[in-house]
Amino acid sequence: MKKFIKVTLLSLIGILLIAVLVIVYSFTPIMAGMAAKTVCSCVYVSGRTVESVREKELTVFPTLSKAGIEVNNGDSTVTATVLLAKAKAIYRKGLGCTLLAERSEEDVRAQQFSLAKTPTYAQDTLTWPMGDRLPDSIDVRIDQARIDKALQVALTETDPTKPKNTLAVVVLYKGQLIAEQYADYITPQSKLMGWSMTKSITNALIGLLVKDGKLRTEDPAPVPEWKDDERSAITLNNLLQASSGLKWSETYFNPFQDFHQMFIHSDDKGAFAASRPLVQQPNTHFQYSSASTNIMSRMIRQQLGDTLYHRFPYERLFYKIGMFNTIIEPDASGTFVGSSYSFATARDWARFGLLYYNDGVWNGERILPEGWVKYTTTPATTPPQGEYGAQWWLNAGAPDHPENRKYPDLPRDTYWADGFEEQYVMVIPSEDLVIVRLGISHHGFDMVSMVNEIIASLPND
Numbered sequence: 001m002k003k004f005i006k007v008t009l010l011s012l013i014g015i016l017l018i019a020v021l022v023i024v025y026s027f028t029p030i031m032a033g034m035a036a037k038t039v040c041s042c043v044y045v046s047g048r049t050v051e052s053v054r055e056k057e058l059t060v061f062p063t064l065s066k067a068g069i070e071v072n073n074g075d076s077t078v079t080a081t082v083l084l085a086k087a088k089a090i091y092r093k094g095l096g097c098t099l100l101a102e103r104s105e106e107d108v109r110a111q112q113f114s115l116a117k118t119p120t121y122a123q124d125t126l127t128w129p130m131g132d133r134l135p136d137s138i139d140v141r142i143d144q145a146r147i148d149k150a151l152q153v154a155l156t157e158t159d160p161t162k163p164k165n166t167l168a169v170v171v172l173y174k175g176q177l178i179a180e181q182y183a184d185y186i187t188p189q190s191k192l193m194g195w196s197m198t199k200s201i202t203n204a205l206i207g208l209l210v211k212d213g214k215l216r217t218e219d220p221a222p223v224p225e226w227k228d229d230e231r232s233a234i235t236l237n238n239l240l241q242a243s244s245g246l247k248w249s250e251t252y253f254n255p256f257q258d259f260h261q262m263f264i265h266s267d268d269k270g271a272f273a274a275s276r277p278l279v280q281q282p283n284t285h286f287q288y289s290s291a292s293t294n295i296m297s298r299m300i301r302q303q304l305g306d307t308l309y310h311r312f313p314y315e316r317l318f319y320k321i322g323m324f325n326t327i328i329e330p331d332a333s334g335t336f337v338g339s340s341y342s343f344a345t346a347r348d349w350a351r352f353g354l355l356y357y358n359d360g361v362w363n364g365e366r367i368l369p370e371g372w373v374k375y376t377t378t379p380a381t382t383p384p385q386g387e388y389g390a391q392w393w394l395n396a397g398a399p400d401h402p403e404n405r406k407y408p409d410l411p412r413d414t415y416w417a418d419g420f421e422e423q424y425v426m427v428i429p430s431e432d433l434v435i436v437r438l439g440i441s442h443h444g445f446d447m448v449s450m451v452n453e454i455i456a457s458l459p460n461d
Contacts, residue, residue: 027063027255028085033099033264035067035080040089040097044076045327045343046191056165056440060421077105087264095310096329096343102267103332111334114307116314119324128177129351130322130363132188138178141459147171150453151181154437154445162443165421167192168346171454172354172434179454180346191325191343192438195419198328199293201313201352202338203376203391204368205300206240207360208316211369214303222299225274236299238282239292240390241380245280246273248291262291263340267332270298286382290339293391297338306334321355321362323348340420346436353417353425353434356392377415393418409448422447431455 038057042048050071058064068081076091089099090108094115098108123131138144155166167186171179182188194201209215215222217237226232231246238244251257258276266272273291301309313336318326326344328336344352355361356376360368379386379396386396387406395414397405402412416426422441427434428451435451 028082029087030255030260030264031061031063031067032080032082032085032087033101034061035064035069035082036078036087036089037097037099039069039071039080040078040091040099041193041329041341041343043071043078044091045096045329046193048185052185060442094327096327096341098330098332099264100267100332101265108332113310113334116311116319118314119319121324123322123324126322129175129354132347134177138176139173139459142173142178143457144179147179147454147457148181150450150457151179153453154450155181155183163441164445165440165442166437166445167440168436168438169450170346170350170436172350172357173458174432175354175357177347177350182346188347189325189345191327191345192349193419193423194342194344194349194417194438195340195421195423196290197349197417197419197423197425198338198340198342199290199391200417200425201317201328201342202293202296202300203240204317204352204355205313205338206236206296207368207372207376208312209300209303210372215299217375221295222302223274223295224302229278231278234278234282236296237390239296241283241286241382242289242292242388243283243286243380243382244289244292245278245282245285246276246287246289246291247279248273248276248287248289250288250290259290262294268298268335269294269331269333269337269339270301270335271333274298283382286380286384286388288388293339294335294337298335300338301335310334317367318348320365320367321351323351346438349425349436349438350434353427353436356415357427357429357432357434389415392416407448410451426451428455431458433458 035058039050039053042053043050050069054065063082070079077088079088089097090105091097124133127133151169154169157163167183169181215236218235220232221234221236221239234244249257251259262269262272273294276291304312313328326348329341330336356373359373360366376390376392377394378389379394380388385398385405387394392415395405395407395410395412397412411428411430413430414428416424422439422445424437424447437447439445
């Protein structure tokens with residue numbers, strides 16, 4: 001009997017060790033890929049040092065901070081090694097960084113795309129919001145000392161075990177830039193990662209195609225793989241409102257989930273996402289989904305063709321509203337990773353929020369179709385707290401209980417683009433505010449307190 005128990009225990013220990021090894025083996029390529037892509041973008045797009053990236057971004061997971069990092073400025077590549085796993089990301093001018101997975105570096109570098117020409121405006125000579133020249137004075141009724149203190153609190157570390165790592169805060173009031181502050185190693189010219197705020201940019205790009213008559217939200221999503229199966233019932237609206245019914249889990253900590261297969265192991269993220277099976281009827285279940293957004297990003301490319309696609313975000317959106325320091329990065333297939341990979345200065349993020357605050361109109365020119373912002377900020381029917389519209393988060397509250405909302409202490413009309421590690425472009429129409437907060441916050445950030453201090457600093461009109 002004792003021998004049986006001993007054998008059983010040893011067997012269980014062996015099985016447990018094998019399971020741990022399988023998990024570790026599965027996670028190391030993910031960690032290597034994350035490290036290579038993050039360092040590449042932060043170094044070559046944001047202009048950061050490897051040391052600062054290792055100290056800030058790579059501490060999100062203990063394994064990441066221990067990754068071996070090799071930066072080759074000769075060919076603009078970053079190679080990361082975690083145990084036996086190795087991953088490589090490459091930088092291409094005008095495109096940013098791309099993580100290699102299935103295709104060779106030679107094949108990816110051989111891609112030829114028609115890129116937009118950056119306008120030659122000297123932004124410091126143009127007045128805000130098209131440029132960076134600010135007025136000499138602002139509304140004297142604003143409590144400037146209080147608002148500056150609120151921003152300083154956001155950047156000041158008070159708990160070394162839970163650093164805020166705020167990089168930048170920008171505040172617009174009635175369209176004017178009234179306050180901004182930056183971390184010591186960040187400037188107004190630093191392009192900073194938006195993570196999932198990129199989804200809100202994809203919303204704008206879809207809106208432009210709706211304006212052009214190429215897409216309609218109520219129509220079945222034009223995805224070739226779905227034409228002859230049950231997924232043909234999925235509408236563009238379902239994708240925008242994260243209610244497609246496709247199999248998906250937005251889980252970062254499980255190496256076996258589709259999330260990592262798409263982001264780390266797949267060159268064509270939109271195609272991988274489109275291959276997911278239908279597991280629920282469309283428009284019956286809310287499932288936040290980077291997959292849906294990447295399907296739409298590929299859809300935009302299919303609608304436009306490569307002659308226009310890579311110029312489209314810049315010529316039709318960014319450069320129209322003064323976002324001259326913004327970039328969206330593509331995957332190895334050449335499709336923009338519309339769910340996650342955009343970089344912009346804090347001021348450019350503020351301009352993006354201002355476009356929505358102004359109902360899609362910029363300096364008298366309608367950029368987004370009439371009614372698009374209202375559609376975007378109308379709660380979808382599936383989120384229980386009315387917390388999601390079309391690729392923007394909402395504070396609307398549950399239909400039968402408005403007090404049951406994500407941020408009860410903020411106005412109900414608040415809506416925001418939201419990214420990993422507490423990135424925000426927050427629009428509060430009732431307070432005439434656009435607030436941008438960018439950071440590397442592994443332990444959360446008290447956005448509500450900062451916003452309420454800003455609101456308290458404003459005139460009581």
